[in-house]
Amino acid sequence: MVNPNSNDAVTRGIDAALEPLRFAEGPEIACMTLAEGPFGVETQEDVESVTLPLARLVRERNDAAAFIIACYSDPGIHVCREATDRPVFGIAECGVLTALSRGERFGVLAIKDRSIPRHIRYLRQMGLMDRLAGERALGLSVAETASGTSTLDRMTEVGTELRDKDGANAIVMGCAGMAAHRKALEERLGVPVIDPTQAAVSMAIGTVALA
Amino acid sequence: MVNPNSNDAVTRGIDAALEPLRFAEGPEIACMTLAEGPFGVETQEDVESVTLPLARLVRERNDAAAFIIACYSDPGIHVCREATDRPVFGIAECGVLTALSRGERFGVLAIKDRSIPRHIRYLRQMGLMDRLAGERALGLSVAETASGTSTLDRMTEVGTELRDKDGANAIVMGCAGMAAHRKALEERLGVPVIDPTQAAVSMAIGTVALA
Amino acid sequence: MVNPNSNDAVTRGIDAALEPLRFAEGPEIACMTLAEGPFGVETQEDVESVTLPLARLVRERNDAAAFIIACYSDPGIHVCREATDRPVFGIAECGVLTALSRGERFGVLAIKDRSIPRHIRYLRQMGLMDRLAGERALGLSVAETASGTSTLDRMTEVGTELRDKDGANAIVMGCAGMAAHRKALEERLGVPVIDPTQAAVSMAIGTVALA
Amino acid sequence: MVNPNSNDAVTRGIDAALEPLRFAEGPEIACMTLAEGPFGVETQEDVESVTLPLARLVRERNDAAAFIIACYSDPGIHVCREATDRPVFGIAECGVLTALSRGERFGVLAIKDRSIPRHIRYLRQMGLMDRLAGERALGLSVAETASGTSTLDRMTEVGTELRDKDGANAIVMGCAGMAAHRKALEERLGVPVIDPTQAAVSMAIGTVALA
Amino acid sequence: MVNPNSNDAVTRGIDAALEPLRFAEGPEIACMTLAEGPFGVETQEDVESVTLPLARLVRERNDAAAFIIACYSDPGIHVCREATDRPVFGIAECGVLTALSRGERFGVLAIKDRSIPRHIRYLRQMGLMDRLAGERALGLSVAETASGTSTLDRMTEVGTELRDKDGANAIVMGCAGMAAHRKALEERLGVPVIDPTQAAVSMAIGTVALA
Amino acid sequence: MVNPNSNDAVTRGIDAALEPLRFAEGPEIACMTLAEGPFGVETQEDVESVTLPLARLVRERNDAAAFIIACYSDPGIHVCREATDRPVFGIAECGVLTALSRGERFGVLAIKDRSIPRHIRYLRQMGLMDRLAGERALGLSVAETASGTSTLDRMTEVGTELRDKDGANAIVMGCAGMAAHRKALEERLGVPVIDPTQAAVSMAIGTVALA
Known part of the structure; x- marks a missing residue:
C-alpha cells in the first residue's frame, strides 16, 4: 500500500x-x-x-x-x-466496485469541488457511470478532513444530501484519509460507507x- | 456461504x-x-x-x-x-466486480449456452456491460465441470477464445463449481482468472x- | 391476464x-x-x-x-x-414500451418510494433507461390508489412534477390498479398517460x- | 395507415x-x-x-x-x-418496441445494405441500441421482397444468421412489405418474427x- | 455556408x-x-x-x-x-464536437424551450449524450436573440445556470444567429463559448x- | 504543436x-x-x-x-x-471528433496491437464509444509506418477490414506519423481518412x- x-x-x-x-x-x-x-x-x-x-x-x-x-x-x-x-x-476503482456490491446506486464524498470532474472522467473511463447517484464535495482541505473535529458533521451533512437528494444507497469516501470517520458516518447515515483503502x-x- | x-x-x-x-x-x-x-x-x-x-x-x-x-x-x-x-x-456480482479490478475487459466462461442470455440480462441489470468482452459456454454439465478430467482442457480452449477473439484481459468463471481449475487455467491463459466464490x-x- | x-x-x-x-x-x-x-x-x-x-x-x-x-x-x-x-x-415492460411510442421521454408514477429502486433496476435490465425522465411516488397504499377519492388529485400533482420538473412527455402508471384514473389524468396533464394493463x-x- | x-x-x-x-x-x-x-x-x-x-x-x-x-x-x-x-x-418504432416485448435481443432483416446505417442511426435516436443483436440485409429490391418466390428462402437464410451468429431471439422485418412471409418465417426460425405494420x-x- | x-x-x-x-x-x-x-x-x-x-x-x-x-x-x-x-x-454537430474538445461537459443555450426535445433527440442520434451537462432556453425569439440589447444579459444568466447548476465547462450557442455575443459571453462566463457556425x-x- | x-x-x-x-x-x-x-x-x-x-x-x-x-x-x-x-x-480527441463529423461510424488504424486497449480506455473516458466501428493494428513500428514503402499497402489492407468487416464510414489514423499516406489511403478506401494532427x-x- x-x-x-x-x-x-x-x-x-x-x-x-x-x-x-x-x-x-x-x-x-x-x-x-x-x-x-x-x-x-x-x-x-x-x-x-x-x-x-x-x-x-x-x-x-x-x-x-x-x-x-x-x-x-x-x-x-x-x-x-x-x-x-x-x-x-x-483505491478509487476498488472503492467504487465495492460500493456496487453493497447498494443499488452509489454516491461519492469528495474533498474539494475541483476534484469532481477528474473523478467523473475516471468513472467514465472505468465504464461505471450507470449506477452513480452523484458526487458532492465537503469543501475541506485534506488536512482538515483527516483531523478537523467538525469533519464528521460536515461528512454527515453532505452524505445526507447524497442519500436523500441524489438517491445514493452506498457512499464511497473519495479520499485515502477519511477512514477514521467511516464507521461513525455509516451509523449516522444508515447506508454502507466504503473506505476505499x-x-x-x-x-x-x-x-x-x-x- | x-x-x-x-x-x-x-x-x-x-x-x-x-x-x-x-x-x-x-x-x-x-x-x-x-x-x-x-x-x-x-x-x-x-x-x-x-x-x-x-x-x-x-x-x-x-x-x-x-x-x-x-x-x-x-x-x-x-x-x-x-x-x-x-x-x-x-458471487456473480462479486466475480465480475473483481474482474473489473484486474483487467481492461472481462470474459465469462459459462457452463451452458442457455445460461448466457440470463447472465447478460443480469449484467445489464447491474449496469456492467461496458467492459464485457464476451461470454462463451463450455458445453458441459455442472457435474462434468466439477469432476471431468478433460474439463481443464475445454476451459483452456474456450478461455483462449475469450482472450484472443473477444479481447478479454480477465476471465470470470461463471459457476460456483469451477474453483479447482482456477489456478491452472490462469497459468495456461496468462490472464487473471477469477473464481467468483x-x-x-x-x-x-x-x-x-x-x- | x-x-x-x-x-x-x-x-x-x-x-x-x-x-x-x-x-x-x-x-x-x-x-x-x-x-x-x-x-x-x-x-x-x-x-x-x-x-x-x-x-x-x-x-x-x-x-x-x-x-x-x-x-x-x-x-x-x-x-x-x-x-x-x-x-x-x-405489464411493466409493455407499459414502458408503449410510452416510448408516444413521447420523447417517459415518467413513471409509482405508488411508494421503496418500489422505485426495484423499478429502476428493472428498467436497467431491459436496457430502457435512455429515455426515462424520472420516477416519482404517490406515497399512497395500493388500496388507497384504487379507491381513494383524492387519489386523482395526488396523481395530478405528482404527474405534473414528472412533466414539468423531469421533462416527461408521457406518463406510465406504475401499478396495475390505477386504470380507473387514466383518462382523467391524461386530460388534466395534457400528455399521454399509459395504463400498463x-x-x-x-x-x-x-x-x-x-x- | x-x-x-x-x-x-x-x-x-x-x-x-x-x-x-x-x-x-x-x-x-x-x-x-x-x-x-x-x-x-x-x-x-x-x-x-x-x-x-x-x-x-x-x-x-x-x-x-x-x-x-x-x-x-x-x-x-x-x-x-x-x-x-x-x-x-x-412502424419501425412499433416493430422494435414489440420485438423488445418478445425476445432478449432483436435482429432486423433489412432489404438493402445501404438502409442499415439509416436504421442504426434511428435506433440510436430512439435510445434502443442496448438490445440490438444485429441487422442484416437480404440484398433484394422492395419489389422482389414482396413478390419473389425465393424471398422466403433468402429471409430464412439471413434470419438464421441473425439468430445464430448475432444471437437474436426475435426478428423485426425491416420493411412494410414483408408481412406475407411473417408466419412462415416464424415457423422456420422458431423465434418470434414481428411485422412492423x-x-x-x-x-x-x-x-x-x-x- | x-x-x-x-x-x-x-x-x-x-x-x-x-x-x-x-x-x-x-x-x-x-x-x-x-x-x-x-x-x-x-x-x-x-x-x-x-x-x-x-x-x-x-x-x-x-x-x-x-x-x-x-x-x-x-x-x-x-x-x-x-x-x-x-x-x-x-453546425449543431460541429458545435457540439468542438465543445467536446474544450470542456469536460457541455451545456447548450437554446432559444426556445420547445427546441430542446428536438436537440436532445439529435444528440442521442449522434451518440453524444454522455457529456451533456444540460440544455436551457433563453425564452427569446430568433429576432430578439440577434438584435435585442438585453440578449447578452439573458445569455449570461442562462449560461451561468448551465455552468453552475448543470456543471457545464463549455457552452454551445444553440442557434446560428448568436455569434455576435460569443466573445462577450465567454468573457463573462469564464468558460469556452462555441458559436456553431x-x-x-x-x-x-x-x-x-x-x- | x-x-x-x-x-x-x-x-x-x-x-x-x-x-x-x-x-x-x-x-x-x-x-x-x-x-x-x-x-x-x-x-x-x-x-x-x-x-x-x-x-x-x-x-x-x-x-x-x-x-x-x-x-x-x-x-x-x-x-x-x-x-x-x-x-x-x-490529436486523438480531435481526430475522433473530426471523424464523427464525417461518417456514421469510425474505425481506428493503430500501429500496434498493444495500443488498442489504451485507446479504447481513452475513448471510454471521452464518452465517444457509441459510434466506434472498431480499431485494428497495422503491426508495424512507428518508424516503419512513417517510412516503409509497403506501409500504404498494409494500411489499405487493414483499412479495408475496418470499412468492410467493422462497418467504418470514416477512418482515423491512430498515430501522429501517418499523415503522408492520408490522401492516398482516402482515395483507395473511398471513405474519409482523418489525420489527427x-x-x-x-x-x-x-x-x-x-x-
Missing part, C-alpha cells in the same frame, strides 16, 4: 485503518509513503508527478505480492500495471492469498 | 476452494447446502425455486455477519437484502472485519 | 379497465386472481412469492394463447417464458390475432 | 396483412397510399420527399383517431406529431379504443 | 461572424440564404421544409468544395450527404485545404 | 503535413520536438514520461495562443489544461482566429 503523497500522517492514518484486516497468517499489509510525492495530491499536476515514481517503486519491490495505490485518483495505475506482472489495485486491501487479500 | 443447490459435493468443493481465505483470527467462513435447493441450478425455474428458501435462511441465521449466495445467477439476492440488515453478496469471500472479509 | 396478488377487487378493476379492448370476434380477455398470491405485491418477497405459482399456472393453462402478468414488477416473467412456448407479456393487452391482441 | 410510397400493390399487401386485426366493433383500419410518394422509399431523399405531404395529410384527415406511417424509416414522424394532437405511430396497428388499437 | 431560413439579416450576421476565418489564400467562405426557406426555422415543419431545397442546392453547386448547413437542427444533413461526394457539415467553418477549412 | 517524442523526423513529418493549413495572415503553426521525450511513445511509461515536461512547456511558452499535443494517446492533456488558460488540444490544427485555427 503506497501513499503517493509524502504526508506521513496520512500514511499512518491509512495504516491504522487497515489494522482490522491484518490477520494472523494472513497477507502482511505494509504501508509506505512515496518519498517523491507532493505533500497532498490535489491537482492534476500532483497526479502526474507520482506516476513514474510509483512505477519505479513497483518495479523495485520484488517482495510485494500485490500493490495498492492509495490515492483516490488512482495515479499511475496503468503504468504500474505495465511495470509488473503482479496485481496492482487502485479498506476496500482495496480486502480485494487484494483474496488475490494474494490465492496466488 | 450458501450453495443454493442441494449437491453436497459442490458445497464441499466450494469449501475447499475457500481454504486459503481462512485466516487465524479472521472471519469464520461456513459453507452450507440449501436443503430445499434443486440438485443443480440450471434453469430459470431452478433460480426461482431457491429465492424464498434463501430469504428464510438469511432471516433465521442471526449468527452470520454476512451472507454469500454461491450460485452464478445470484438467485434471491434482492429478497435476501430485503430480509436482513447485514450484507448479502452474490473466492472473489465474494474476499470482498466479504473486508466488510465483516470492519463492521 | 393474471393478477399475481390475491386481491379480487384489483382483478375486477383490471377487468373493467380492459372492457374497451374486448372486441366482438377479437381475442377473449380473461382476468384471474392468483390464489397463492399475497394480498398486495409491495416487497421483493411478495415478488418472489408469486414466481413459481405463476409458472405453474402458465404450464397448466393450455387454453390461453398468451399470458399477461398484471403486476408492475413483472414478477416471474422469465420463468414463465421458460415454462411455455406461448408469448408472456409483463391496457398497454399489455393491446400488444397481446396483435400477437394472438396473428398467431 | 399511410403507405408513403405510391406503390398501390404495397398498400394492398399491408391491407391484407392487417385483416386479422380488424375486429367487429373494433377500430376501423384504413390503408391509403400517399399520392405524392415515390414508388419506393429507398434513399434518404425518398424519406425527405414524403415528410411534408404526410404532415399535410395528417392535418387534413380529421376523421382518423390515430395515424400510422407505414415505412420502416418512420419518415416524417416528428413533423406529423407536431401537426396533430392525435397519436402518430411509426401489424405491430403498429396492434399498439394503435389500444390507444384508439381507450381514447 | 447555407442559411436555411430566408432571413437575409441572419445570413449577414453569420457572414460577419466568419470574417476572422477568412485567410488570404485560405478557402473562400461564401454565405448564402436559402430562398425557399421559412423566415425562421423554429418548428419541425420548418426543419422538414428545407431538406429537399438544401439537397437540390448541394447538387447544383459544383463549385463548392464543402457545404455547411447553418441551422442548429442540422436540417437535411443526411440527404445532403447522400446528394454529394463532397463533405457536408452541420464558426466551429463548422473551422472544421471545414481543414477538410477543404487538405482535399 | 508539440511532438512529445524526441524523434525529429516525426516532427518534420508533422510539420510537412500541416503545410496546407498555413494561410497567409492565418495563425502561425509551429512544430517542436519535446526534448525530454522518449524516441517513440509506445508504452504507458512513455506516455507518463512526457506529461510533466509537456505541462512545463505549456507554462513557459507564453507566445502560443493554443497548444496541440501531437501523440495519439493525448499524453498530459489534462495537466496541460490545468497549466494554462489557453486551449490545449489533443491535421484535424487538431484545423480545430485550433478556429479557436485561435476567434480569440
